[in-house]
Amino acid sequence: MSIRVNQYEFDCAKCKVHLVLLDYDMKCPNCNHKFTTLPRDKRLFKEHAISTMMYYKEQHNMYRPLGFSIGSRGDMMLSATYDFFDFLEQQNPDDDIKFFDEYIASFKIENKKSEYLRKHYKEAILPVLQIYKNEGFEKYLKKIRDNQPAKKEEKVPDIAQLDREKLKKRFEKLREKYLKETEN
Numbered sequence: 001m002s003i004r005v006n007q008y009e010f011d012c013a014k015c016k017v018h019l020v021l022l023d024y025d026m027k028c029p030n031c032n033h034k035f036t037t038l039p040r041d042k043r044l045f046k047e048h049a050i051s052t053m054m055y056y057k058e059q060h061n062m063y064r065p066l067g068f069s070i071g072s073r074g075d076m077m078l079s080a081t082y083d084f085f086d087f088l089e090q091q092n093p094d095d096d097i098k099f100f101d102e103y104i105a106s107f108k109i110e111n112k113k114s115e116y117l118r119k120h121y122k123e124a125i126l127p128v129l130q131i132y133k134n135e136g137f138e139k140y141l142k143k144i145r146d147n148q149p150a151k152k153e154e155k156v157p158d159i160a161q162l163d164r165e166k167l168k169k170r171f172e173k174l175r176e177k178y179l180k181e182t183e184n
């Protein structure tokens with residue numbers, strides 16, 4: 001089973017290519033335009049990647065979940081990340097970075113116009129690899145969770161209360177109708 005994550009995706013204001021949020025002050029991998037207004041309350045790709053990877057790994061010992069469906073550029077990027085880390089742990093190479101460069105180089109890009117995707121993927125997955133090698137996923141996730149303000153508890157109206165509100169509204173409508181009728 002895979003969980004749905006909604007990633008923040010946007011188009012470059014200058015060259016219009018479709019991108020995934022990697023960093024709040026990232027540059028366009030195609031035209032080098034520097035973004036300055038990316039929403040800071042949206043989670044970055046690496047956070048989505050690491051939190052889902054930890055979850056899947058615990059569930060079935062693989063980063064790539066079974067039946068992972070791809071519906072967006074962000075999903076494609078996650079998919080490439082899961083594959084890379086499963087491959088990395090399976091191959092256990094001496095040089096992780098060299099292994100990563102080879103992985104990125106192996107991507108088949110359909111046309112020259114889309115070559116920026118290679119750079120986009122590289123800039124997406126490399127920070128995840130650095131976290132993996134340095135502090136580790138678990139520590140990283142704990143750090144994000146600790147830095148995030150606790151979510152405000154949503155108030156869920158209880159059903160009895162809801163029904164009373166409904167009845168009250170219905171009663172008020174009937175009363176209005178009654179008053180109008182008696183006025184005439």
Ligand SMILES: [Zn+2]
Nearest residue numbers: 012015028031
């Ligand atoms: Zn651009």
